[in-house]
Amino acid sequence: MPVIDFANPTRFLTIVNRVLPWLIAATVVLFAVGLFRAVNAPDDYQQGATVKIMFLHVPAAWLGMFGWGLMSIAALGTLVWRHPLADVAGKAAAPIGAAFTFICLTTGSLWGRPTWGTYWVWDARLTSMLVLLLLYLGVLALYWTAEEPGRGARAAAILSLVGAVNLPIIKFSVDWWNTLHQPASVFRMGGSKIDPALLTPLLIMTLAFTLLFMTLHLAVMRNEILRRRVRSMRLMQAQELAEAT
Amino acid sequence: MSAFTALLVRDMRLAIRVGGGALMGALFFLIVVTMMPFAIGPDLALLARIGPAILWLGALLASLLALDRLFATDYEDGSLDLLMMGPLPLELSVATKAIAHWLTTGLPLVVIAPLLGLMLNVELKATGWLALTLFAGTPALTFIGVIGAALAVALRRGGLLLAVLVLPLTVPVLIFGVAAANAAIVGPTPFGPPFTILCALSLASLVLGPIAAAAALRHGLE
Numbered sequence: 001m002p003v004i005d006f007a008n009p010t011r012f013l014t015i016v017n018r019v020l021p022w023l024i025a026a027t028v029v030l031f032a033v034g035l036f037r038a039v040n041a042p043d044d045y046q047q048g049a050t051v052k053i054m055f056l057h058v059p060a061a062w063l064g065m066f067g068w069g070l071m072s073i074a075a076l077g078t079l080v081w082r083h084p085l086a087d088v089a090g091k092a093a094a095p096i097g098a099a100f101t102f103i104c105l106t107t108g109s110l111w112g113r114p115t116w117g118t119y120w121v122w123d124a125r126l127t128s129m130l131v132l133l134l135l136y137l138g139v140l141a142l143y144w145t146a147e148e149p150g151r152g153a154r155a156a157a158i159l160s161l162v163g164a165v166n167l168p169i170i171k172f173s174v175d176w177w178n179t180l181h182q183p184a185s186v187f188r189m190g191g192s193k194i195d196p197a198l199l200t201p202l203l204i205m206t207l208a209f210t211l212l213f214m215t216l217h218l219a220v221m222r223n224e225i226l227r228r229r230v231r232s233m234r235l236m237q238a239q240e241l242a243e244a245t
Numbered sequence: 246m247s248a249f250t251a252l253l254v255r256d257m258r259l260a261i262r263v264g265g266g267a268l269m270g271a272l273f274f275l276i277v278v279t280m281m282p283f284a285i286g287p288d289l290a291l292l293a294r295i296g297p298a299i300l301w302l303g304a305l306l307a308s309l310l311a312l313d314r315l316f317a318t319d320y321e322d323g324s325l326d327l328l329m330m331g332p333l334p335l336e337l338s339v340a341t342k343a344i345a346h347w348l349t350t351g352l353p354l355v356v357i358a359p360l361l362g363l364m365l366n367v368e369l370k371a372t373g374w375l376a377l378t379l380f381a382g383t384p385a386l387t388f389i390g391v392i393g394a395a396l397a398v399a400l401r402r403g404g405l406l407l408a409v410l411v412l413p414l415t416v417p418v419l420i421f422g423v424a425a426a427n428a429a430i431v432g433p434t435p436f437g438p439p440f441t442i443l444c445a446l447s448l449a450s451l452v453l454g455p456i457a458a459a460a461a462l463r464h465g466l467e
Contacts, residue, residue, distance in 0.1 A: 155396045
């Protein structure tokens with residue numbers, strides 16, 4: 001079966017319906033294993049039990065960035081091939097990516113309170129994640145304001161690509177800004193390598209979060225396709241009524 | 246290049262003559278800077294320290310708020326359709342409109358910046374450096390803002406949407422603009438690196454902004 005067959009929305013729906021239960025099961029199993037390993041992981045000699053926030057924080061940060069990458073690839077599909085499924089993929093990725101970025105910021109600030117003594121510092125990493133969240137909210141605002149889904153999708157696709165070009169620049173400039181303002185940073189990642197006792201559960205949790213992202217993404221895509229069908233059916237119904245009268 | 250000059254002159258005339266949109270940005274800039282001491286307090290030492298930051302923020306807001314109508318008026322009276330069918334590639338038309346916009350709103354901001362700097366107790370010598378950073382950096386704000394203006398007109402929306410879309414993208418310009426201004430005024434870091442990066446941001450957005458904005462117009466208005 002050629003790859004292009006997956007791009008047919010109806011075919012896509014049947015595949016999603018077949019794959020989704022397995023994906024959900026795999027996500028649940030991986031989360032069970034990952035959380036169990038995370039809870040039983042040894043405490044950090046300095047940070048104590050708070051180091052366990054890492055098992056939520058790091059995967060969320062990775063998926064926050066992964067979401068934007070997915071949106072940019074979908075944006076190419078929208079602008080180059082004008083494929084409706086790419087529209088749907090981009091639109092579905094935006095809120096999920098924004099949610100993971102938000103989780104990353106929230107867990108980061110909860111982690112920061114016991115370790116740094118404050119909920120928020122203008123650390124380079126935190127600040128660039130905050131700007132990423134703002135960019136996500138901008139894309140979501142585009143979807144909210146667009147009256148017609150196709151037009152909103154194309155506008156959001158352009159913004160995703162502009163953001164993809166800009167995000168490394170923002171990351172670099174925030175790093176510059178941060179070193180300029182506070183030369184001795186409060187926080188230095190690890191210093192040494194992470195111990196395997198912490199690294200293994202972290203990798204399992206990252207995999208579990210990635211599966212969760214994929215599950216949610218496919219489910220949201222399915223809902224979006226159905227929502228668009230309902231919309232076009234309503235429009236057709238309204239047109240028939242208008243022609244009948 | 247006659248189509249280029251014709252479009253440039255037309256846009257500048259419209260900005261200068263009709264409704265005085267050109268000077269409104271500078272006026273807004275003046276008012277924002279005047280409001281700052283009311284919020285912060287009249288402490289001159291403090292104002293001198295944060296003066297470059299205030300001026301950069303004011304210039305950022307002033308140049309973005311004026312962008313709102315860049316394509317909207319042309320869309321309403323139909324001249325945007327003419328531009329899209331005209332002899333110039335749409336990317337170049339967009340770039341021309343952006344240049345005209347910068348000459349009529351960005352440049353006045355640069356010109357009055359030294360005066361506003363004096364009001365914020367920035368040293369007389371330093372105000373020139375400050376204006377130079379604005380001169381190098383405000384084109385980047387305009388060319389990034391053009392993307393937002395095109396997206397806003399493609400969706401028939403304006404106002405706050407534009408600011409929400411564009412402001413996060415201008416973070417690097419703000420960082421390097423203020424860094425260069427501070428380096429020139431108080432030191433001790435060298436002026437060169439942030440200033441050259443600021444110029445690089447302006448040049449890069451001169452290329453990328455019109456391409457993205459033209460794509461937004463094409464996809465939005467078909």
